[in-house]
Amino acid sequence: MTTEANQDSTICPEILKNDHETRESKVTCCSVCKPGSTLKNKTGGWRNFRPIYNYEKCTKCGICEIVCPDMSVKPREDGFFEYDYDYCKGCGICANECPEDAIGMILEEK
Amino acid sequence: MINPADKEKMVVVEGSYAVAHSAKTCHPNVISAYPITPQTHIVENLAQFIADGKIPNCEYLNVESEFSAISSLIGAAAVGARTYSATTSQGLLLMHEALFNASGMRFPIIMTVTNRAVSAPINIWNDHQDAIAQRDTGWIQLYVEDVQEASDTLPQIYKIAEDHEIMLPGMVCMDGYILSHVYEPVVLLEQNLVDNFLPPFHPENVLDPEDPKTFGAFATPDTYEEFRYLQEQAMQKTLPKIEAVAKEFEEVFGRFHGGLVDGYMIEDAEIVIMGMGSVLGTVKDVVDQYRAKGEKIGVLKVRSFRPFPKEQILESIQNAHAVVVLDKNISIGTNEGALFTETKSCLYNSKVRIPLVGYTLGHGGRDIRIESIVKVVEGTKAAAKTGIMVESQFLDLKEELL
Amino acid sequence: MTKIAPKMYLSSGHSGCAGCCDAFAAKFTLMGTGPNCIVVNPTGCLEVMSTPFPLSSWKVPWIHSLFENGSAVASGVEAALKALGKKNDIKVIAIGGDGSTMDIGIGAISGAFERGHDFTYVCMDNEAYMNTGIQRSSGTPYDASTTTSPAGKFSFGNPRPKKNMPAIIAAHGSPYVATTSIGFPRDMIRKVKKATEIVGPTYIHSHAPCTTGWGFDTSKTLEIAKLAVETGLWPMYEMEYGEIMQVRRIKDPRPVEEYLRTQKRFKHLFTMEGGEKEIQKIQDSADWNIKHYGLK
Numbered sequence: 142m143t144t145e146a147n148q149d150s151t152i153c154p155e156i157l158k159n160d161h162e163t164r165e166s167k168v169t170c171c172s173v174c175k176p177g178s179t180l181k182n183k184t185g186g187w188r189n190f191r192p193i194y195n196y197e198k199c200t201k202c203g204i205c206e207i208v209c210p211d212m213s214v215k216p217r218e219d220g221f222f223e224y225d226y227d228y229c230k231g232c233g234i235c236a237n238e239c240p241e242d243a244i245g246m247i248l249e250e251k
Numbered sequence: 252m253i254n255p256a257d258k259e260k261m262v263v264v265e266g267s268y269a270v271a272h273s274a275k276t277c278h279p280n281v282i283s284a285y286p287i288t289p290q291t292h293i294v295e296n297l298a299q300f301i302a303d304g305k306i307p308n309c310e311y312l313n314v315e316s317e318f319s320a321i322s323s324l325i326g327a328a329a330v331g332a333r334t335y336s337a338t339t340s341q342g343l344l345l346m347h348e349a350l351f352n353a354s355g356m357r358f359p360i361i362m363t364v365t366n367r368a369v370s371a372p373i374n375i376w377n378d379h380q381d382a383i384a385q386r387d388t389g390w391i392q393l394y395v396e397d398v399q400e401a402s403d404t405l406p407q408i409y410k411i412a413e414d415h416e417i418m419l420p421g422m423v424c425m426d427g428y429i430l431s432h433v434y435e436p437v438v439l440l441e442q443n444l445v446d447n448f449l450p451p452f453h454p455e456n457v458l459d460p461e462d463p464k465t466f467g468a469f470a471t472p473d474t475y476e477e478f479r480y481l482q483e484q485a486m487q488k489t490l491p492k493i494e495a496v497a498k499e500f501e502e503v504f505g506r507f508h509g510g511l512v513d514g515y516m517i518e519d520a521e522i523v524i525m526g527m528g529s530v531l532g533t534v535k536d537v538v539d540q541y542r543a544k545g546e547k548i549g550v551l552k553v554r555s556f557r558p559f560p561k562e563q564i565l566e567s568i569q570n571a572h573a574v575v576v577l578d579k580n581i582s583i584g585t586n587e588g589a590l591f592t593e594t595k596s597c598l599y600n601s602k603v604r605i606p607l608v609g610y611t612l613g614h615g616g617r618d619i620r621i622e623s624i625v626k627v628v629e630g631t632k633a634a635a636k637t638g639i640m641v642e643s644q645f646l647d648l649k650e651e652l653l
Numbered sequence: 654m655t656k657i658a659p660k661m662y663l664s665s666g667h668s669g670c671a672g673c674c675d676a677f678a679a680k681f682t683l684m685g686t687g688p689n690c691i692v693v694n695p696t697g698c699l700e701v702m703s704t705p706f707p708l709s710s711w712k713v714p715w716i717h718s719l720f721e722n723g724s725a726v727a728s729g730v731e732a733a734l735k736a737l738g739k740k741n742d743i744k745v746i747a748i749g750g751d752g753s754t755m756d757i758g759i760g761a762i763s764g765a766f767e768r769g770h771d772f773t774y775v776c777m778d779n780e781a782y783m784n785t786g787i788q789r790s791s792g793t794p795y796d797a798s799t800t801t802s803p804a805g806k807f808s809f810g811n812p813r814p815k816k817n818m819p820a821i822i823a824a825h826g827s828p829y830v831a832t833t834s835i836g837f838p839r840d841m842i843r844k845v846k847k848a849t850e851i852v853g854p855t856y857i858h859s860h861a862p863c864t865t866g867w868g869f870d871t872s873k874t875l876e877i878a879k880l881a882v883e884t885g886l887w888p889m890y891e892m893e894y895g896e897i898m899q900v901r902r903i904k905d906p907r908p909v910e911e912y913l914r915t916q917k918r919f920k921h922l923f924t925m926e927g928g929e930k931e932i933q934k935i936q937d938s939a940d941w942n943i944k945h946y947g948l949k
């Protein structure tokens with residue numbers, strides 16, 4: 142992963158570590174929260190359809206990364222992208238917007 | 252009581268000027284206000300100070316409403332600014348929603364409220380209905396008796412509110428017109444003394460791209476109650492702080508206006524008159540007359556209405572034979588003023604068993620005359636002897652108009 | 654689209670609906686501002702979904718106070734930064750929904766623009782009060798069925814056209830007012846960036862189709878946003894001091910019917926008697942836009 146993609150974990154590493162503490166954080170003055178801490182909410186569980194790349198068709202244009210409302214498309218070192226299924230809600234926008242038809246949506250098996 | 256050392260320093264100015272001057276010496280970074288009678292002279296004076304370059308590092312916002320006045324101060328306080336506003340009556344009511352918000356967010360925003368009646372009918376004169384309507388918003392409320400106190404209480408309330416253990420907003424309530432527009436000899440606060448007394452404002456949490464925090468998140472039933480609890484805890488910590496800061500102020504400035512409460516001729520008093528604000532001046536005159544006749548009448552000034560100083564009130568009135576509470580407000584539907592209701596409630600679970608009666612008076616600026624206070628004292632003396640006939644009533648109703 | 658190094662200052666894990674428009678508006682806004690900003694976000698879907706205490710999706714300093722005071726809070730933030738000598742290049746951004754911008758907060762935004770604070774206001778216009786369950790706002794378009802302007806035997810839905818908010822802001826003498834759409838990320842990011850670089854109060858009005866409120870498949874958020882522009886229903890332009898300087902041209906405007914058909918909120922226009930006439934009225938308004946803004 143590139144440094145950009147690692148940003149989530151660099152900003153708030155302690156948040157990623159202790160997952161179960163989510164609801165135990167102390168109530169504070171002005172209800173201050175730490176930046177980027179919703180990473181504790183693994184919204185991937187909402188998904189009914191799972192996006193899948195066809196890397197043969199992908200031209201690395203990066204549109205999918207821009208058009209994901211859940212910041213779940215992560216660039217890879219090789220210029221391709223991959224999904225962070227911890228957060229992807231399966232909205233299908235990336236597949237819909239991909240100009241090369243390189244993303245398929247398959248039914249999530251639960 | 253005028254401190255002899257103060258006498259030479261006194262100048263005759265309008266109450267609003269003294270308050271504006273006091274606000275200036277507290278070095279606010281953002282002032283935001285919307286004009287409303289009788290607050291206008293305070294903000295006009297501040298605008299002039301700004302125009303003359305007399306308040307360094309300060310932005311003055313001519314906002315389009317009181318709602319935006321308080322809202323802009325919420326934003327400013329979040330960045331770490333010391334903030335000031337002044338308002339009254341309809342303006343204070345318009346702020347209502349944001350008052351809860353400022354307190355819940357724990358921003359020590361400070362306001363002077365030049366207390367005024369609320370509409371309808373529209374009326375620009377003094378009573379306490381506007382501020383009393385904000386009693387549950389989580390703001391510290393200090394009621395002052397005269398212009399000197401209105402001005403002296405500002406640096407005090409900043410110091411109280413900005414304590415890291417407290418971090419609550421506060422309002423200094425001064426009677427509109429009666430104090431805001433009166434010309435009185437006062438000591439204008441000396442800048443060097445205020446600088447000694449009031450440390451700069453350095454909140455622990457601020458909005459800053461270097462350390463990007465989130466302010467004002469929403470709380471579910473999982474956490475909301477704890478936020479309320481912490482606010483109440485902070486208010487409780489405010490009780491001793493108000494007393495301590497009043498003493499610190501006395502050490503630096505040589506003036507003391509009371510801490511949470513302040514007694515006058517109260518030690519041996521058989522009848523105690525309780526009240527808030529400028530009416531106490533008239534009440535003290537009446538008490539002097541009674542004392543001259545050898546009657547043991549005393550006064551309990553309630554300076555802090557929020558937090559409500561239950562213990563101090565109980566302690567002050569426990570030896571009285573009867574107590575009368577004067578309220579320039581009414582909670583319609585109870586036929587009682589707020590101070591009366593709350594004083595009664597703090598007696599119930601205590602050992603103090605004395606008759607307590609209340610008068611709601613001075614609505615919309617109705618003059619409170621010496622004779623009326625005498626009537627109140629006589630009524631209370633009767634209650635002490637024969638028991639309560641009428642628990643709470645309007646004073647000086649004009650029957651002929653009804 | 655050329656490659657924009659996408660620094661994400663909004664993080665995953667927010668609880669916006671799948672395909673949420675407000676998430677896009679926030680994401681693109683932050684891509685335009687970069688990290689050196691303070692964001693004020695009045696009450697609405699974005700605020701609720703991104704900050705469930707003790708968590709936050711925001712990686713920039715962010716404050717929520719109330720529903721109607723976003724612009725006033727931003728005024729105070731800006732004034733305080735100045736007074737404390739911290740303004741330098743910290744950008745002050747307010748980002749609010751159509752309800753908080755055009756309805757309940759219009760007094761505050763008017764005041765802030767008139768006073769000339771150096772900040773950028775981004776309106777994410779999803780054309781109704783989504784957070785409270787899709788009630789009509791003054792941004793709701795003509796004939797859209799919402800929960801408080803429902804279509805029915807005697808109603809085609811919302812009886813009034815959208816309020817022209819950009820024109821109202823422009824009338825304050827703002828140096829830069831632009832309309833954009835989440836369907837055009839590059840356009841939106843560029844305009845936000847430009848707005849924040851201009852000194853003074855600037856305004857970005859971003860059209861933002863809401864999957865839940867408008868009734869379309871979650872995958873269509875951006876597609877429908879583009880359709881709105883391509884039909885002429887949502888003109889994209891830039892104004893400097895009230896003068897239109899740039900418009901996004903549409904070569905072959907698509908019929909509004911194509912756009913209307915995609916959304917449940919307009920479904921009744923295709924089933925009710927007299928619906929055709931209504932659709933024609935909407936077509937007329939698109940045609941008017943095309944002519945008025947010189948979109949062709």
Ligand SMILES: Cc1ncc(C[n+]2csc(CCOP(=O)(O)OP(=O)(O)O)c2C)c(N)n1
Binds near residue numbers: 697699720752785
């Ligand atoms: C004074 C006040 N009135 C009403 C509400 C309820 N309320 C909260 S969010 C909202 C609608 C938000 O609509 P909009 O600004 O368009 O944002 P959206 O949720 O659509 O993104 C309403 C009506 C409130 N919070 N405060």
Ligand code: SF4
Binds near residue numbers: 209214224230235
């Ligand atoms: S399906 Fe939706 S949430 Fe998942 S990666 Fe694609 S755009 Fe993002």
Ligand code: SF4
Binds near residue numbers: 669699864866
């Ligand atoms: S209702 Fe609309 S705006 Fe609200 S979270 Fe869902 S998609 Fe986003």
Ligand SMILES: [Mg+2]
Binds near residue numbers: 751778779780781782
């Ligand atoms: Mg909306």
